[in-house]
Amino acid sequence: MELVAHGIGHAFGALPVLDDVGFAVADGEIVALIGPSGCGKSTLLGILGGLIPPERGRVSLSGAPPGDCLNPLTFVFQDFALLPWRTVAGNVTLPLEHHPLSAAERRERVEAALQRLGLGEFKEAYPKQLSGGMRQRVGIARALVVRPAVLLMDEPLSALDAQTRELLMEDFLALWLDQRVAAVYVTHNLTEALRLADRIIVLSRRPGRIKTVMPVAIPQRERQTPAAERALAELGHALWQLLRDEAVEAEREVVHA
Amino acid sequence: MRDAAPRPVVFRGGGFQPRPYRAAAPIAFALVLLLWQGATSAGVVSDVFLPSPLTIMSTLWDLTASGELWQQLSVSLLRIGGGWALGTVAGIAIGFAVGLYSLARAVGVPFVSALFPIPKIALLPLLVLWLGVGERPKVATIALGVFFPTVIATVSGIDNVPRGLIRMAQSFDLPMRAILGKIVLPGALPSIIAGFRISAATALLLVVAAEMSGAQDKGIGVFINTEGNLMLADKLLAGIVVLAVLGLIIGGALSLLERRLFKWR
Numbered sequence: 001m002e003l004v005a006h007g008i009g010h011a012f013g014a015l016p017v018l019d020d021v022g023f024a025v026a027d028g029e030i031v032a033l034i035g036p037s038g039c040g041k042s043t044l045l046g047i048l049g050g051l052i053p054p055e056r057g058r059v060s061l062s063g064a065p066p067g068d069c070l071n072p073l074t075f076v077f078q079d080f081a082l083l084p085w086r087t088v089a090g091n092v093t094l095p096l097e098h099h100p101l102s103a104a105e106r107r108e109r110v111e112a113a114l115q116r117l118g119l120g121e122f123k124e125a126y127p128k129q130l131s132g133g134m135r136q137r138v139g140i141a142r143a144l145v146v147r148p149a150v151l152l153m154d155e156p157l158s159a160l161d162a163q164t165r166e167l168l169m170e171d172f173l174a175l176w177l178d179q180r181v182a183a184v185y186v187t188h189n190l191t192e193a194l195r196l197a198d199r200i201i202v203l204s205r206r207p208g209r210i211k212t213v214m215p216v217a218i219p220q221r222e223r224q225t226p227a228a229e230r231a232l233a234e235l236g237h238a239l240w241q242l243l244r245d246e247a248v249e250a251e252r253e254v255v256h257a
Numbered sequence: 258m259r260d261a262a263p264r265p266v267v268f269r270g271g272g273f274q275p276r277p278y279r280a281a282a283p284i285a286f287a288l289v290l291l292l293w294q295g296a297t298s299a300g301v302v303s304d305v306f307l308p309s310p311l312t313i314m315s316t317l318w319d320l321t322a323s324g325e326l327w328q329q330l331s332v333s334l335l336r337i338g339g340g341w342a343l344g345t346v347a348g349i350a351i352g353f354a355v356g357l358y359s360l361a362r363a364v365g366v367p368f369v370s371a372l373f374p375i376p377k378i379a380l381l382p383l384l385v386l387w388l389g390v391g392e393r394p395k396v397a398t399i400a401l402g403v404f405f406p407t408v409i410a411t412v413s414g415i416d417n418v419p420r421g422l423i424r425m426a427q428s429f430d431l432p433m434r435a436i437l438g439k440i441v442l443p444g445a446l447p448s449i450i451a452g453f454r455i456s457a458a459t460a461l462l463l464v465v466a467a468e469m470s471g472a473q474d475k476g477i478g479v480f481i482n483t484e485g486n487l488m489l490a491d492k493l494l495a496g497i498v499v500l501a502v503l504g505l506i507i508g509g510a511l512s513l514l515e516r517r518l519f520k521w522r
Contacts, residue, residue: 051424081425085521087442094439095429126521146429194407 001147002026003061003182008047009056010040011153016207017043019059023201023210025150027063028180030220032193035203035211036243041186042154044208048052048184049152054251065149070099074148078155080139082127089114089123092142113141116175133164135227137171144175151183157192171197173220188257190239194232195223205250212242283330283357308491317495330456330499333464340399341460348404348456349449352411356445357437362412369408377402378466395467402463403456410452414445447519450511458506461500 003025010018017040025031033041041077046052048059050073063073074095075081082091092113092226096106119136127135134157143151157165169192176183176196187193193200194216202212220226260289290310296302296311304312320326355365384394418441426436468478477496484492 008339049427049428072426075425075428077421077425079421082423082444083422084261094426095500096432097439098432098435128521154493 001061001064001182003048003073003150004060004062005048005057005171006043006060006136007032007057008042008054008059008084010047010054012050018054019207019209021203021208021210022057023213025184028182029198030064030176030183030185030196032185032197032200033203033240034187034193034243035208036205036247037188038206038250038252038253039203039246040208041203042205044203045078045152045154045184046074047185049205051075061149066147069147071095071146072149074143074146076136076139076143076149076151076153076156078159079246080127080132080135080137080159082135082142083216084127087124088119088130088141091127091138091147092119092179093229095142102139109147110111113145116144117141117171127255131164132160133168134224136160137167137229138243140172140175146183151181153183153185155186155188156185158189164194165189172196173176177221190243193239194236196220197233200239200240206253211246214239266482280416282497286411305488306490310495312491312517313494313498315496316491318494320495326495326499329475329477329480329496333468333477336395336399336467336476337460337464339392340396340463341456342456343396344403344460345407345453345456347400348407349411352408352449353375353415353489355408356412356415357441357459357464365408373409377469381467387443389470395464395471398467399460402459405456406459407449407452410448410455411445414448414452416440418444447515447522448513450518454508457511458504461504461507465500 002024005024006020006022008021009016009020017038021044023031033044035041043052047054050059062071065138083094086094091104091108093109096109102108114138115125117140119134119137121143122134124129127138130138136159139156157168160168173196183196185193185196200214201210202214203209206213216232216233218231222228223232293307295310296309297304297312308316322466340354351361351365354361355369356362379396380401381398386399388394388397420510422440422444426440431439448453464476465478465481468474468476469482471479477499481493481496484496
């Protein structure tokens with residue numbers, strides 16, 4: 001399925017946050033949205049997923065969803081958004097409960113998602129008993145259980161420490177190479193964008209506009225070879241040049257606000 | 258400092274961490290009872306005004322054995338049960354309306370704020386006027402006393418359900434009924450049950466107050482009032498001990514319920 005944003009504009013009251021943002025996400029493509037804090041990237045993601053009504057522009061989804069897809073646009077949240085009163089298995093089952101599935105299929109989907117994220121032995125644990133990394137794995141399992149067409153990931157790793165972040169990136173790449181589910185990946189972390197994305201969209205400071213679209217030509221599975229790392233470092237440097245001035249200005253604005 | 262010999266870094270943290278002295282409370286209780294018993298036995302305090310713990314215990318035993326206590330208590334328990342159940346059901350229902358619908362909130366919050374501080378016992382005469390003598394005005398007083406704190410606990414419980422969880426549910430297209438049953442209700446439940454503590458204490462207070470202001474009746478409040486008028490301090494205090502035990506039982510039952518329901522916390 002292809003997800004397209006057409007001329008998205010948005011404001012919070014008198015404060016414009018997004019201005020004429022348009023792009024498309026192809027089937028199976030990972031697009032990273034990167035920009036300084038307050039540039040409206042999370043708002044944009046909310047608009048893409050139908051959680052925030054845009055003031056201008058529209059979002060459309062075309063093409064047939066995967067056969068067993070229950071929820072084409074599915075979020076992974078920064079704060080995990082797990083129900084603390086449900087176990088891991090209960091949280092992953094939640095999105096299936098209102099769909100007419102047989103008990104066997106429900107169980108099979110949950111089991112598959114849990115196994116895929118290495119959560120098999122934590123099925124009966126409550127979120128508070130898990131580390132941050134494990135909690136986000138539950139968040140990703142819950143997203144995959146509906147077999148989405150596009151994952152909308154809102155800074156999914158930014159609540160985690162650097163080592164856990166590294167491990168989850170590996171998990172996510174393995175998963176993605178296996179299932180090729182498209183993703184819009186919002187982050188302020190250049191390393192994450194360079195490791196995961198097929199294309200990086202750089203937004204300007206508020207009101208967010210598309211400043212640059214930068215394709216990353218190296219296939220994801222080859223990005224940790226020394227040659228690739230050199231090329232990516234150069235790309236990262238170029239991106240940082242683009243971002244730095246915006247970030248400096250954005251930081252001042254935040255202080256004023 | 259250059260030539261000074263190394264000095265040890267002195268510990269300067271610690272404190273501000275309560276330690277559980279498990280034996281302290283029982284010992285303190287026993288000590289107070291012992292002093293009390295000693296004072297009355299030695300004749301320092303008159304047994305007429307302050308009967309000794311042993312006297313109260315034996316009076317309590319007699320009242321229990323003769324069935325008089327249960328006669329009085331059962332009447333009060335029915336009033337508490339009826340009033341509390343009524344006030345709680347209505348309070349949770351209105352609390353959900355206020356918590357979920359903006360118009361109900363805009364109207365309900367000022368109403369609740371205005372009516373909550375009224376001591377509900379002051380409404381008893383009016384309720385007698387409306388509902389006649391007998392059980393109904395007493396039950397209604399208790400229900401009113403329970404209703405307001407329940408509304409407040411329910412609304413604040415709903416307000417404290419993280420909006421992120423509701424957005425999550427919406428992002429998976431959960432129907433409204435499922436959002437209410439699977440996100441809002443379990444999220445608000447801890448606050449609602451915490452509110453039970455306040456509403457149960459209110460019910461206990463109001464049943465005694467309502468019974469004391471009525472005449473020629475049964476109930477633990479009537480009993481305490483009557484024995485007081487007869488200057489039978491041992492029976493009066495036995496009644497108060499019963500109320501204290503009742504309060505402890507309710508509190509203990511709620512703690513048990515909370516541990517059962519909220520083991521995820």
